[in-house]
Amino acid sequence: MDDFVLAGDLGGTNLRIAAVDRQGRLLYRAEAATPRYSDETRVVEAAFGLAEECKEQIGADPLAFGFAIPAIMDAAEGRIFSLPNLPELAGTPLGASLQAKLGLDVVLENDANAAAIGEHWLGASSEFSSSIFVTLGTGVGGGIILDGKPLRGPDGTAGEIGHMCVEPLGPPCGCGSHGCLEQFASATAIVRMAHELKSEFPDSKIIGASGLTALDVFRSGIDGDPLCREVFRRAGMYLGILLAGLINALNPEAIVIGGGAADGWDLFIGPLRAEIAKRAFHEPAERARILRASLGSDAGIIGAAYLAFSRFTAHSVNVN
């Protein structure tokens, strides 16, 4: 049996853990619902169960455990400052508790940073030494890779692109600000904007639909529904405004867009590119490749596996 690590991704809905080898292949996947009212004990118990399942299936012991979690955190220190979607975990010694329960070295990482690292290791940005990853999910997360390394900053909080302001008087954001990118480009924002636009588009097919999702809005947009197309136009416009600014500030080689709402690519990429063409300087705008993420929902697990291999094993991993 080759070396492997366990790598996990704690989402608001599901907790997933996989056994991952040095080539980044997922050898076995285990999944459970994220415990509701996730206090630390229940998350540790759930992770332990899935980890045991993976070990049993592989029939060997993993080298370490990398865990992507939706937290504002200092990954180097394992300090969790806050978890907007799982507030009960804030301030808990989650890493130490997992380490004790699993009997493994544990590395925690912000989920968007982990996904950025995954895409940089084996995904869309693997050919580039500098890239910006943005994930359009329930919220908007981000990760910045410079010179092949994630930019963390002294508090480990760098990369929170979703909470840069694109519209000063825009909708209030859970972070306390107004008009963050997250309020225009997340799956949540897609649905909110669709509801907001109903009065302007009284003939839209989505009027009257119950339990509307971002995917519904996308599908109706592809079918030509003007309201839904307008929603994605706005999302793309604001994402383009922000990315144009980041192109001017950081001159990245690539920008990788992932997350569930990236399914709307065909509807938002045009407006997005138009804003970059209008607002970014010519040379860095020509340079920056705008790419769709290629690892899907496994990006975070693959990035967490990369971190587990590189932090806790003497052997180097198969990096570019």
Next chain:
Amino acid sequence: MDDFVLAGDLGGTNLRIAAVDRQGRLLYRAEAATPRYSDETRVVEAAFGLAEECKEQIGADPLAFGFAIPAIMDAAEGRIFSLPNLPELAGTPLGASLQAKLGLDVVLENDANAAAIGEHWLGASSEFSSSIFVTLGTGVGGGIILDGKPLRGPDGTAGEIGHMCVEPLGPPCGCGSHGCLEQFASATAIVRMAHELKSEFPDSKIIGASGLTALDVFRSGIDGDPLCREVFRRAGMYLGILLAGLINALNPEAIVIGGGAADGWDLFIGPLRAEIAKRAFHEPAERARILRASLGSDAGIIGAAYLAFSRFTAHSVNVN
């Protein structure tokens, strides 16, 4: 005689060259008006004259020449893409021409990057390994220092913070975008906003003033003029909105604000800090020191001297 370099700063108004030693001390300064309709030959001639003056005064030969210029450029390659304020120089082999005429190794650098390097070497951010420098002059320039090194990017254009959008439908910018920070926080913008607000503040003392400057607006603001205070409130608010976003994205240790319009500090720093408090995450916002630049208009020359010493001499310079 100790080793020294020549370092220059090409502004829209003045061309300055100084002899600078390894401690960053300016041993002698020479200055001339920037040649109008600055074709390359005239700039090279003017620089040559000032360089000769410096050499004569010092009585020795410099090691190299560092030159800060207002260009979108690739400093590593010496390629000039564009110079918004001195368009005649775009595309010219300025570095090579200077090298031939002066008989010295020449390094060119974007003026805001040079100033960021100067402040990092000997100025306000010298204690910090990561900082963002923003200079509020005719335009708004920027430079980003990460891990003690300027962030350049593959095209050398990184750091153009002044051309990140803070108001999507804001005033048109010379760069082709709308609502760039430069349109709210430059000296030019201060004056424009003062004129725009006259109808709202019919009793303002500046109404009827001819040849209004940003300094006039600041002085009247300090004297309590409501229009002028509102102008700087807006400038501080937009600068704060942008810096809050950069704090979330980059988690810098320090932000250094320089340039002529930084004279308005007392009027804009309050609104600026309020936006950061509202819009940035707690830990990185607490971390980021907001500092006034300490090298004044010499920052670019000192940064250019640093680059001349470090690129062209085997000996290390006195860096932190």
